[in-house]
Amino acid sequence: MATRQKTKLVPIPSKSLVPERDVDKRPILECINLGISFGGLKAVEGFDLTIGRTEIAGLIGPNGAGKTTVFNLLTKVYQPTMGTVLLDGMDTHDMTTAQVNRNGIARTFQNIRLFQNLTVEENVKVAMDAHMKYNMWSGIFRMPGYWKEEKIAHERALELLSIFHMEDLANAQAGSLPYGAQRRLEIVRALATNPSLLLLDEPAAGMNPSETAELMENIRKIRDTFQIAILLIEHDMNLVMNICEGIAVLNFGRIIAKGTPDDIQANPAVIEAYLGKKKEA
Amino acid sequence: MTFLNFLISGISLGSIYAIIALGYTMVYGIAKMLNFAHGDVIMVGAYICFYAVSRFSLPPLAGVVLAMLVCTVLGMLVERLAYKPLRAAPSLAVLITAIGVSYFLQNTALLLWSSNPKVFPSVVGNGKIEMFGGQLTISHVTIVTIAACVIIMLALTWFTGNTRMGKAMRACSEDKGAAQLMGINVNATISMTFAIGSGLAAIAGVLLCSAYPTLVPTTGSMPGIKAFTAAVFGGIGSIPGALLGGLLLGVIEIFAKAYISTQLSDAVVFAVLIVVLLVKPAGLLGKQIHEKV
Amino acid sequence: MKLKLNKTTRKNFATYGVVILAYVLLQVMKGSLSSSLKGMLVPICAYVVMAISLNLTVGILGELSLGHAGFMSVGAFTGVTAAIALQNVIPAAPLRLAVGLAVGAAFAGIAGFLIGIPVLRLNGDYLAIVTLAFGEIIKSIFNNLYVGIDKNGMQFSLLSDKTNLAEGGKLIIEGPMGIGGIQKISTFTAGFILVMITLIIVFNLVNSRAGRAIMAIRDNHIAAESIGLHVTHYKMMAFVTSAALAGAAGTLFAMNYSTIMANKFDFNTSILVLVFVVLGGQGNMLGSIVAAAALTVLPEMLRTFADYRMLVYAIVLILVMLTTNNATLRSWFSRFSLKNREKEAA
Numbered sequence: 001m002a003t004r005q006k007t008k009l010v011p012i013p014s015k016s017l018v019p020e021r022d023v024d025k026r027p028i029l030e031c032i033n034l035g036i037s038f039g040g041l042k043a044v045e046g047f048d049l050t051i052g053r054t055e056i057a058g059l060i061g062p063n064g065a066g067k068t069t070v071f072n073l074l075t076k077v078y079q080p081t082m083g084t085v086l087l088d089g090m091d092t093h094d095m096t097t098a099q100v101n102r103n104g105i106a107r108t109f110q111n112i113r114l115f116q117n118l119t120v121e122e123n124v125k126v127a128m129d130a131h132m133k134y135n136m137w138s139g140i141f142r143m144p145g146y147w148k149e150e151k152i153a154h155e156r157a158l159e160l161l162s163i164f165h166m167e168d169l170a171n172a173q174a175g176s177l178p179y180g181a182q183r184r185l186e187i188v189r190a191l192a193t194n195p196s197l198l199l200l201d202e203p204a205a206g207m208n209p210s211e212t213a214e215l216m217e218n219i220r221k222i223r224d225t226f227q228i229a230i231l232l233i234e235h236d237m238n239l240v241m242n243i244c245e246g247i248a249v250l251n252f253g254r255i256i257a258k259g260t261p262d263d264i265q266a267n268p269a270v271i272e273a274y275l276g277k278k279k280e281a
Numbered sequence: 282m283t284f285l286n287f288l289i290s291g292i293s294l295g296s297i298y299a300i301i302a303l304g305y306t307m308v309y310g311i312a313k314m315l316n317f318a319h320g321d322v323i324m325v326g327a328y329i330c331f332y333a334v335s336r337f338s339l340p341p342l343a344g345v346v347l348a349m350l351v352c353t354v355l356g357m358l359v360e361r362l363a364y365k366p367l368r369a370a371p372s373l374a375v376l377i378t379a380i381g382v383s384y385f386l387q388n389t390a391l392l393l394w395s396s397n398p399k400v401f402p403s404v405v406g407n408g409k410i411e412m413f414g415g416q417l418t419i420s421h422v423t424i425v426t427i428a429a430c431v432i433i434m435l436a437l438t439w440f441t442g443n444t445r446m447g448k449a450m451r452a453c454s455e456d457k458g459a460a461q462l463m464g465i466n467v468n469a470t471i472s473m474t475f476a477i478g479s480g481l482a483a484i485a486g487v488l489l490c491s492a493y494p495t496l497v498p499t500t501g502s503m504p505g506i507k508a509f510t511a512a513v514f515g516g517i518g519s520i521p522g523a524l525l526g527g528l529l530l531g532v533i534e535i536f537a538k539a540y541i542s543t544q545l546s547d548a549v550v551f552a553v554l555i556v557v558l559l560v561k562p563a564g565l566l567g568k569q570i571h572e573k574v
Numbered sequence: 575m576k577l578k579l580n581k582t583t584r585k586n587f588a589t590y591g592v593v594i595l596a597y598v599l600l601q602v603m604k605g606s607l608s609s610s611l612k613g614m615l616v617p618i619c620a621y622v623v624m625a626i627s628l629n630l631t632v633g634i635l636g637e638l639s640l641g642h643a644g645f646m647s648v649g650a651f652t653g654v655t656a657a658i659a660l661q662n663v664i665p666a667a668p669l670r671l672a673v674g675l676a677v678g679a680a681f682a683g684i685a686g687f688l689i690g691i692p693v694l695r696l697n698g699d700y701l702a703i704v705t706l707a708f709g710e711i712i713k714s715i716f717n718n719l720y721v722g723i724d725k726n727g728m729q730f731s732l733l734s735d736k737t738n739l740a741e742g743g744k745l746i747i748e749g750p751m752g753i754g755g756i757q758k759i760s761t762f763t764a765g766f767i768l769v770m771i772t773l774i775i776v777f778n779l780v781n782s783r784a785g786r787a788i789m790a791i792r793d794n795h796i797a798a799e800s801i802g803l804h805v806t807h808y809k810m811m812a813f814v815t816s817a818a819l820a821g822a823a824g825t826l827f828a829m830n831y832s833t834i835m836a837n838k839f840d841f842n843t844s845i846l847v848l849v850f851v852v853l854g855g856q857g858n859m860l861g862s863i864v865a866a867a868a869l870t871v872l873p874e875m876l877r878t879f880a881d882y883r884m885l886v887y888a889i890v891l892i893l894v895m896l897t898t899n900n901a902t903l904r905s906w907f908s909r910f911s912l913k914n915r916e917k918e919a920a
């Protein structure tokens with residue numbers, strides 16, 4: 001079992017908490033009073049969150065609390081109706097999903113969304129598109145630019161796949177992979193876009209305990225190797241409490257608690273949200 | 282006054298489109314398929330009525346009923362033999378099959394009834410009402426067409442809203458799997474939808490040929506495509522949408538013919554469709570479904 | 575990079591091989607072919623190019639187009655007009671044909687771009703109906719277009735001939751009469767070259783970053799956006815390429831006849847090409863080629879059935895769809911075909 005690592009969260013000027021080592025740098029993500037309402041229903045409101053440059057943060061909460069909606073707001077799948085998202089200091093208000101990605105946010109999906117008919121390697125290579133330069137004609141006429149960049153992409157794809165020891169699957173069709181491998185491939189694909197913030201939506205869903213333990217190690221490894229921030233949604237409390245440095249708890253679209261794993265575990269509001277109100281004796 | 286004349290003939294043509302569009306829209310709603318053979322069922326209906334009335338001297342009403350019966354059976358048969366085995370197949374395969382059925386019906390008609398145009402006798406005679414000193418003329422066909430359209434719409438709205446089968450149809454079009462779990466016989470419901478759509482197609486065929494009396498094996502193609510357009514126009518899957526789309530399409534077509542150009546009227550109709558879809562991507566009354574992320 | 579032949583590359587080379595082999599065989603047998611079959615060689619090439627280009631839209635991009643004949647029409651009319659206009663400037667027929675093909679492709683590509691702007695904003699069946707609508711609009715326009723040429727250049731008019739050509743001028747497009755007096759300069763060799771160019775363009779496009787992106791968008795557009803792909807840009811790239819190739823096919827087709835009319839390129843032609851694509855398999859270019867060739871020849875072969883041939887065609891179509899989509903039969907067939915295909919490619 002992975003050993004628990006403790007991080008001290010310290011306040012930065014906007015009174016948000018980030019890990020101590022990130023305190024001198026601009027936070028990678030700042031959400032200020034973020035919210036969205038569908039018709040009259042406020043799915044998420046008053047969402048404030050700051051994530052340090054190399055922080056592993058967790059977003060937890062009961063089903064239907066609005067966690068995935070937060071991801072959709074951050075990646076502009078939904079346009080927020082309230083508030084601001086600052087990505088590395090840039091307001092994402094006018095960005096599209098693709099632009100948000102090109103500016104640094106990559107994500108995975110709760111219901112896996114791979115390019116099923118492409119091979120594993122192609123799934124990874126297609127994510128490098130923003131970093132490739134050769135144009136349509138170079139592709140059609142197989143100009144030197146094509147060969148050069150395709151070679152780089154091929155090697156980079158295998159390198160990224162090796163994080164999860166998936167190099168051997170490079171030529172397999174993505175849709176034919178087992179469930180766990182599909183989840184891992186989604187992470188690799190997201191990494192291939194070279195993000196500064198990685199959003200993982202229930203990365204451990206459907207995995208057995210040993211797979212989950214391995215995933216935890218890999219999430220940490222990814223953060224250490226790429227020096228990026230990771231925000232994850234997860235129901236596996238063991239995973240969340242073990243690898244997240246900061247945790248935000250969402251219930252009915254609002255943040256009810258924020259802090260270190262220890263803070264969260266001791267927070268009565270969190271216990272109430274998960275287990276219901278304690279009956280007065 | 283000419284404007285009013287055009288408007289009335291537009292509504293009349295639109296009523297025919299609306300009746301055909303109902304068939305498209307109901308089948309699309311429930312089977313999620315573009316039934317390209319629907320237009321040819323119209324042609325079959327018209328031929329049956331034509332032969333019943335002119336060869337076997339049946340009264341026009343009996344001819345219409347016979348046409349409806351034949352088309353209903355035909356529609357159910359086509360569904361059973363060609364579409365049902367493809368329920369799980371990709372939608373393109375179903376589309377191609379529907380096109381195959383369309384060719385089949387057209388060519389069977391060609392063999393049975395030859396390509397010589399038949400002059401269709403109007404089932405309601407050629408009488409007309411004149412108003413305002415002859416400035417405004419409304420033929421009996423026009424009145425019957427519009428009335429038929431109104432009656433069919435009311436009946437269908439009542440049917441889908443109040444009967445067991447109607448509710449089953451709505452349930453199936455929402456979610457076939459869930460409907461089946463609730464004990465609805467999905468196959469029977471789909472079959473019934475084809476039956477109703479094809480029966481309506483027969484009526485549309487008779488009305489169409491009463492107004493435009495040249496009958497050939499390809500008579501159904503263009504009105505079929507136009508009615509399909511009308512269904513999309515109004516929001517495919519929606520019954521009021523089919524009515525609205527059909528009427529608008531008919532009126533636009535007649536006005537385009539009258540005020541712009543006869544040859545370009547089809548282009549105008551399709552251009553309007555494109556503009557509507559750009560503004561309302563799911564048609565006038567259609568509901569836009571967003572994919573859940 | 576080391577030449578590593580993966581499955582796709584092998585399949586692509588097999589496709590080139592089949593096309594070249596077919597060409598060589600037909601050239602050798604040319605003397606023994608019936609005249610009706612000989613007359614079909616160029617149309618077969620045109621339909622093959624149509625099928626491959628539509629497969630780019632339907633199979634690779636994953637959008638249903640019901641108006642592909644519209645682009646063929648644009649290519650036919652503009653390409654032939656260019657060839658006629660340049661008759662005295664470029665006396666060499668093959669060069670004139672090449673210029674005509676390029677002009678046809680360019681105009682069809684432009685039409686594809688203009689149509690793509692509204693069309694690619696829609697999806698699914700709505701996109702399909704709008705392509706159908708554009709196909710019909712293009713047909714209506716060419717049915718009512720009059721184009722003439724005289725010493726003052728090109729003259730255009732719509733609905734009726736108002737071109738007022740100067741002395742020695744010539745009316746090229748005559749509304750519903752289309753274009754008459756075309757010099758039949760399309761040859762089987764030209765058709766073969768066009769098929770090969772089309773294959774090279776489509777295969778190399780598909781196996782480049784653009785093709786990957788296009789297929790990614792087809793498979794999951796939300797995920798495609800989430801990894802930073804410009805969805806509209808890539809959709810447009812596929813759509814315009816597809817339209818331009820259809821335009822070239824249109825020019826090739828038209829230059830094989832002495833007259834060409836807008837009604838030739840109607841909804842039924844669009845559907846015919848779609849049938850090739852679906853029967854050949856979406857995304858399977860070799861399948862498209864075989865289906866296009868076979869189904870163009872089939873009605874000829876059914877000539878003995880005379881009146882029944884279109885009926886037989888319809889029944890064959892339905893039965894093929896029913897059997898190929900039958901789960902039991904499908905698994906039974908795949909046992910054989912997979913092995914055979916591997917052998918063929920090796």
